[in-house]
Amino acid sequence: xxxxxxxxxxxxxxxxxxxxxxxxxxxxxxxxxxxxxxxxxxxxxxxxxxxxxxxxxxxxxxxxxxxxxxxxxxxxxxxxxxxxxxxxxxxxxxxxxxxxxxxx
Amino acid sequence: xxxxxxxxxxxxxxxxxxxxxxxxxxxxxxxxxxxxxxxxxxxxxxxxxxxxxxxxxxxxxxxxxxxxxxxxxxxxxxxxxxxxxxxxxxxxxxxxxxxxxxxxxxxxxxxxxxxxxxxxxxxxxxxxxxxxxxxxxxxxxxxxxxxxxxxxxxxxxxxxxxxxxxxxxxxxxxxxxxxxxxxxxxxxxxxxxxxxxxxxxxxxxxxxxxxxxxxxxxxxxxxxxxxxxxxxxxxxxxxxxxxxxxxxxxxxxxxxxxxxxxxxxxxxxxxxxxxxxxxxxxxxxxxxxxxxxxxxxxxxxxxxxxxxxxxxxxxxxxxxxxxxxxxxxxxxxxxxxxxxxxxxxxxxxxxxxx
Numbered sequence: 001x002x003x004x005x006x007x008x009x010x011x012x013x014x015x016x017x018x019x020x021x022x023x024x025x026x027x028x029x030x031x032x033x034x035x036x037x038x039x040x041x042x043x044x045x046x047x048x049x050x051x052x053x054x055x056x057x058x059x060x061x062x063x064x065x066x067x068x069x070x071x072x073x074x075x076x077x078x079x080x081x082x083x084x085x086x087x088x089x090x091x092x093x094x095x096x097x098x099x100x101x102x103x104x
Numbered sequence: 105x106x107x108x109x110x111x112x113x114x115x116x117x118x119x120x121x122x123x124x125x126x127x128x129x130x131x132x133x134x135x136x137x138x139x140x141x142x143x144x145x146x147x148x149x150x151x152x153x154x155x156x157x158x159x160x161x162x163x164x165x166x167x168x169x170x171x172x173x174x175x176x177x178x179x180x181x182x183x184x185x186x187x188x189x190x191x192x193x194x195x196x197x198x199x200x201x202x203x204x205x206x207x208x209x210x211x212x213x214x215x216x217x218x219x220x221x222x223x224x225x226x227x228x229x230x231x232x233x234x235x236x237x238x239x240x241x242x243x244x245x246x247x248x249x250x251x252x253x254x255x256x257x258x259x260x261x262x263x264x265x266x267x268x269x270x271x272x273x274x275x276x277x278x279x280x281x282x283x284x285x286x287x288x289x290x291x292x293x294x295x296x297x298x299x300x301x302x303x304x305x306x307x308x309x310x311x312x313x314x315x316x317x318x319x320x321x322x323x324x325x326x327x328x329x330x331x332x333x334x335x336x337x338x339x340x341x342x343x344x345x346x347x348x349x350x351x352x353x354x355x356x357x358x359x360x361x362x363x364x365x366x367x368x369x370x371x372x373x374x375x376x377x378x379x380x381x382x383x384x385x386x387x388x389x390x391x392x393x394x395x396x397x398x399x400x401x402x403x404x405x406x407x408x409x410x411x412x413x414x415x416x417x418x419x420x421x422x423x424x425x426x427x428x429x430x431x432x433x434x435x436x437x438x439x440x441x442x443x444x445x446x447x448x449x450x451x452x453x454x455x456x457x458x
Contacts, residue, residue, distance in 0.1 A: 012210045018174070052168070066245040068207060068210075077245060
């Protein structure tokens with residue numbers, strides 16, 4: 001059933017910018033339009049392109065913030081989240097913990 | 105006149121005329137408005153709903169740019185769990201389930217959850233949950249919640265230490281039933297705080313309180329108090345409060361939060377309590393009536409959710425799983441209903457997420 005919702009109305013996760021818009025709702029309680037505008041501004045893309053796979057694939061690859069397919073050398077997991085926290089100017093708890101544990 | 109193929113609230117296929125669908129849409133929104141004392145959908149919105157039902161494609165969807173964020177209840181249990189969790193019984197680890205949702209299912213967010221999925225049984229195995237969360241957070245990119253149900257019922261006999269209101273109330277022991285609920289709520293709030301604090305210590309992004317108020321107003325009271333304490337101590341820990349039903353059952357009936365009686369609240373008032381407690385995302389539920397048609401149920405659900413979105417100051421992620429939000433009460437929900445619910449909630453109720 002979640003797949004049906006993803007297909008009907010979902011942003012598309014790391015295929016596009018779904019995780020980034022979710023981060024803004026979670027970190028700053030932004031309503032959807034504001035969260036989309038904020039992320040689009042940080043990425044330098046139009047709001048409508050946040051869910052456009054063709055645009056977001058390249059943007060994510062260029063910014064090295066994690067992509068859906070497994071490409072050697074691209075940022076994965078925590079590596080990508082470090083870059084996302086900096087890009088969106090937000091605190092991510094797991095990133096802060098990693099930073100503390102690694103004494104970075 | 106062309107007939108419309110749709111379903112009943114139990115999933116049974118039915119054929120309705122356009123005028124029958126119109127009548128059910130009007131009756132559905134009127135029912136929500138009457139019960140919630142909220143505005144009905146406008147004529148234009150009812151027309152928009154009618155168009156969604158007149159579209160006879162099996163799957164419908166929103167337009168490019170209208171997409172919303174999805175959060176998930178039950179986490180990976182839908183993959184490895186049994187039927188009780190609507191699971192499909194695939195032998196996978198939770199870590200694998202999370203990665204499948206992120207990399208294969210295009211999930212915007214994901215969730216780790218214990219197989220029992222209630223807070224109380226997590227307490228004895230919290231170290232295991234912390235370890236699993238920490239490892240999963242190292243390899244995932246999407247925001248990762250930890251999800252569980254407040255489930256106040258687990259604090260009553262025979263499962264817990266407090267007298268069971270279901271036994272006490274029929275005996276006329278109203279004071280004893282209330283005291284039992286107050287005691288259970290205090291324990292539950294303490295446990296929810298303890299578990300959230302432990303997960304926060306390993307870098308948890310957020311806690312998803314799923315099926316809040318399933319055991320009535322005391323369940324809601326316990327959750328709101330837990331959320332308030334969590335946000336005071338851990339402001340960066342996101343809290344999503346998802347509800348169990350559309351109406352807060354007054355099993356205690358004299359519990360208040362922020363000066364308001366919790367019993368009898370519908371979603372548009374529930375969200376104000378969640379906001380006051382400090383929640384970051386609210387998930388309203390509207391129950392599906394199996395004896396009514398899908399147009400009746402969806403018009404009713406959209407009416408409640410639209411008003412909740414309008415009065416809220418925090419993101420609204422409407423519950424649209426099996427048996428709620430207009431989706432039929434059926435274990436394998438028909439995708440024609442699921443996608444129509446998705447489209448209507450986004451385009452008419454203007455939700456921030458699902």
